[in-house]
Amino acid sequence: MATTDDSIADMTEQCLSCDGQTPHSVSVEILTESTKEENSEYSREPYRVSECIECGEQTTTRMNNA
Ligand SMILES: [Zn+2]
Numbered sequence: 001m002a003t004t005d006d007s008i009a010d011m012t013e014q015c016l017s018c019d020g021q022t023p024h025s026v027s028v029e030i031l032t033e034s035t036k037e038e039n040s041e042y043s044r045e046p047y048r049v050s051e052c053i054e055c056g057e058q059t060t061t062r063m064n065n066a
Pocket of ligand 1 (some may be wrong): 015016017018022039042052053054056057
């Protein structure tokens, strides 16, 4: 997705694809986890999404360690 370059400062993180430290675009998304059944007990969990600017690899990490 296209984002404005200035909104988020680059974070340097390890990228497995690039095999090194690369600049990443980091954001947080709230994703709803729901069961397929209508027995709907679902929760919204924050996920940290970091995207490697070099290769586009996305890493999604659940912030709550349940
Ligand atoms: Zn990369």
